[in-house]
Amino acid sequence: MANFELIFDLGSAYVSAALKKDGFTDKIPAVVAIGDGDQIVAVGVDALRMANTLGSAVRLSNPILEGAIIDVDGAKALVSALLNRLVNYKMSVFSRYNVTCAVPCGMISSDKNTIEALFLSLGAKQVVFVETPIADSHQLFHEFRTRHGLVVNIGYDCADLAIVTSNAIAAGCTLYHAGKHLTEAIMKKIENKYLIKLTFEAAEYLKLNCASLYPNDSTIVTVTGQNAQTGAVEKVDISSKELYDTVVEFVRKYARIIQSLVASVREDLAGLVRAGGVLLCGGGAKLAGLDMFLQGELNMPVNVAAFPDDVTTKGLILQ
Numbered sequence: 608m609a610n611f612e613l614i615f616d617l618g619s620a621y622v623s624a625a626l627k628k629d630g631f632t633d634k635i636p637a638v639v640a641i642g643d644g645d646q647i648v649a650v651g652v653d654a655l656r657m658a659n660t661l662g663s664a665v666r667l668s669n670p671i672l673e674g675a676i677i678d679v680d681g682a683k684a685l686v687s688a689l690l691n692r693l694v695n696y697k698m699s700v701f702s703r704y705n706v707t708c709a710v711p712c713g714m715i716s717s718d719k720n721t722i723e724a725l726f727l728s729l730g731a732k733q734v735v736f737v738e739t740p741i742a743d744s745h746q747l748f749h750e751f752r753t754r755h756g757l758v759v760n761i762g763y764d765c766a767d768l769a770i771v772t773s774n775a776i777a778a779g780c781t782l783y784h785a786g787k788h789l790t791e792a793i794m795k796k797i798e799n800k801y802l803i804k805l806t807f808e809a810a811e812y813l814k815l816n817c818a819s820l821y822p823n824d825s826t827i828v829t830v831t832g833q834n835a836q837t838g839a840v841e842k843v844d845i846s847s848k849e850l851y852d853t854v855v856e857f858v859r860k861y862a863r864i865i866q867s868l869v870a871s872v873r874e875d876l877a878g879l880v881r882a883g884g885v886l887l888c889g890g891g892a893k894l895a896g897l898d899m900f901l902q903g904e905l906n907m908p909v910n911v912a913a914f915p916d917d918v919t920t921k922g923l924i925l926q
Contacts, residue, residue, distance in 0.1 A: 608709070610703050610705075611626065611628075611694050611703070611704035611705070611778050611914055612626070612627035612628060612704070612705055612707070613625070613626065613627065613690075613693065613694070613704050613705065613706050613707070613731075614627055614632075614690070614706075614707050614708075614709075614920055614922070614923040615686070615689075615706055615707070615708045615709070615726075615797070615921045616639060616673060616708070616709045616720065616739075616742075616920055617637075617676070617682070617708065617709075617710075618629075618648060618671065618674070618763060619669060619671050619672055619673060619674065619762070619764045619765075620636070620637055620698060620762070620763035620764075620786075620890070621634045621635065621637055622634060622635055622637045622685045622689060623917075623918075623919070623920045624686075624689040624690075624693055624920075625693075625923070625924055626693055626694065627923070627924050628808070629700060629706070629926050630915065630926075631693065632920050632921075632924075633658065633689060633692050634689075634766075634920075635650065635652065635685065635686060635689060635726050635728055636651050636652060636654070636655060637669055637670065637671050637687060638650070638651065638654050638655060638668065638669055638787050639654050639667070639668050639670060639680055639681040639684055639685065639916065640653070640654035640657045640658055640665040640667055640668075641665060641666050641668055642654075642664065642665050642709050642903045646765070647684045648665060648682065648786070650684050650685050650688045651685065651688060652703070653723075654667060654926075655667070656683075669681075669781055669903065670682040670684075670685060671685075671841065672719075673764050673781075673783060673896070674711040674714060674739075674762075674763065674765060674899075675714065675716070675718040675721070675763045676721050676722060676725065676831065677720075679680075679721065679725060682727070682731065682822070683725055683871050686725065686726070686729060687729060687739060688816055689858055690717040690729065693900060698729070700914075701904050703732050704730065704731055705731065705732055705733040705734075705735070706724060706726045706731045706733070706734045706735070707734075707735045707736075707737055707923055707926070708726070708734060708736055709736075709737055709738070709739045709742045709920075709923060710722070710736050710737070710738060710739065711738070711739055711765055711767055711781040712738040712739060712740055712767050712769055712780070712781055713767075713781030714736075714781070717738055718920050721878055722734070722736075723736075725797055728800045732747050733753075735864055737923060737926065738767075738769075738776060739760055739767045740758040740760065740767050740768075740769035740771050740776055741771060741774065741775075741776065741841030741844055741921055741922075742838060742919045742922040742923045743758045743767075743771075743886075743888055743919055743922050744756065744771040744886075744922065745921075745923070745926050746757050746912070746918045746919075746921040746924040746925055747886040747887075747912060747918060747921035747922070748771075748923035749925060750912060750913065751828050751883075751886060752835075753883050753886075754773075755770075755771070755772040755876070755879045755880060755883055756770075756771060756880065756883050756884070756885075757769070757770050757771075757865060757880050757884070757885045757886065758771050758866065758886050758887045758888065759772075759784055759885055759889075759892075760887075760889040760892075760902065760918070761786060761861075761887070761888075761889040761890065761891025761892055761894075761920065762785050762786065762887070762889045762890060762891065763767050763785060763786045763787055763890065764783065764785050764786070764787050764788070765781055765782065765783050765785050766770070766778055766781070766782045766784060766785045766861070766889070766891065767779065767780075767782075768782060768861070768865060768868060768903070769862055769868070770868055770872055770880055771823070771903070772876060772879070773841050775894060776918050777872050777876060778868045778872050779850040779868065780864065780868070782860070782861075782864060784857075784860055785812075785891055786889075786890055786891045787807075787816070788812060788857070789853075789857045789891070789894075789899065790807060790810045790811050790814050790853065791807075792811070792853050792856075792857060793805075793810045793813055793818065793850060793853060794807065794815055796815075796849075796850065796853045797810070797830075797832065797845065798835060800849070801832075801843050802834060802835045802836055803833065803834060803835065803841060804831040804833045804834075804835050805830060805832040806832070809830045809831065809832060810830075812828075812830065813828055813830050813845055813850070814894075815893075816828050817846070818847065818850045818853075818854050818894060818895065819846070819847040819850070819854065819895040819896050820851070820855065820858065820893075820894065820895060820896030820899070821849070821899075822848075822851060823897060823898040824847035824848065824851075824896070825846070825847065825848070826846065826847040827844050827845065827846045827847075828844070828845055829842055829844050829845075830842070830843060831843075831844060832879060834851045838859070855900070858894075858897065858900060858901065859904065861901070862904040862905055864902060865885060865901075865905060866905065869881065872879070872925075880907075881907045882907075882908075883908070884907045884908030884909055884910060884911070885901060885903075885905065885909045886912070886913075887901075887909065887910065887911045887912065887915065887916035888912040888915040888916075888919070889915055889916070890915065890916055890919070892911050892912065892915040893911075894923055897899060898911050900908065
């Protein structure tokens with residue numbers, strides 16, 4: 608009888624999974640395509656392709672919000688797709704599998720119960736939850752050769768910040784202020800200044816390719832949007848300097864939370880954290896200049912993981 612230990616990270620942008628034994632990982636966009644009769648007709652990349660091809664014949668839905676399941680059927684379709692890709696060809700009717708799932712440190716019990724019920728309905732024998740900062744710490748501490756640290760995971764719609772020591776959270780919180788909120792702030796900035804309405808996708812492109820915390824960054828990116836007054840489609844050139852104040856305002860909230868967390872723990876641990884610094888991961892950690900800016904704000908070291916998107920999954924494999 609084969610036994611499988613599976614890792615899952617249910618993100619709002621991507622659902623990631625891994626086989627713990629061999630370290631094989633996989634992830635798909637956390638989106639499903641819904642057709643006639645509210646039937647799910649595709650998931651992940653296939654759902655995005657179908658929407659681009661068929662347009663209004665299908666609608667896209669995100670079954671996961673802030674790490675919690677808001678559409679059980681959609682989430683089940685996503686998890687099933689990953690199960691098929693990871694272990695379906697290896698499993699028999701006698702196979703068993705257990706799941707370890709990363710969750711935000713602020714997740715309530717009822718949301719965990721929903722996740723557990725979903726996996727059990729798909730044949731899991733046991734579901735164990737690990738708070739995201741704990742999962743992250745296994746990979747980050749290994750990468751940066753430390754035993755204590757202030758872990759900051761900036762995801763799509765929430766961020767986890769926590770002081771982790773001895774495989775426990777000494778102080779932490781989940782902040783609903785993350786990647787999509789910066790994208791929305793950029794959309795608002797461009798509309799207020801140029802009367803140009805950007806799609807979320809155009810603003811996301813601008814964030815990834817132009818937004819920067821380097822004050823002298825001279826990058827210029829051209830985006831297309833709709834004039835809010837005339838409705839005409841227009842192109843506009845946006846510079847990094849124009850976005851700088853918006854990005855700084857967004858990131859300073861993290862700096863304030865980090866300072867509060869350090870101030871809340873006993874002085875000997877606070878001293879270790881100040882010496883070891885902040886360890887950044889998650890998609891938002893790739894924001895240009897984020898590490899140097901926070902280092903200046905906090906007066907402590909700040910390090911970014913080599914592969915920030917994969918830290919949680921890799922950490923659960925190492926656990």
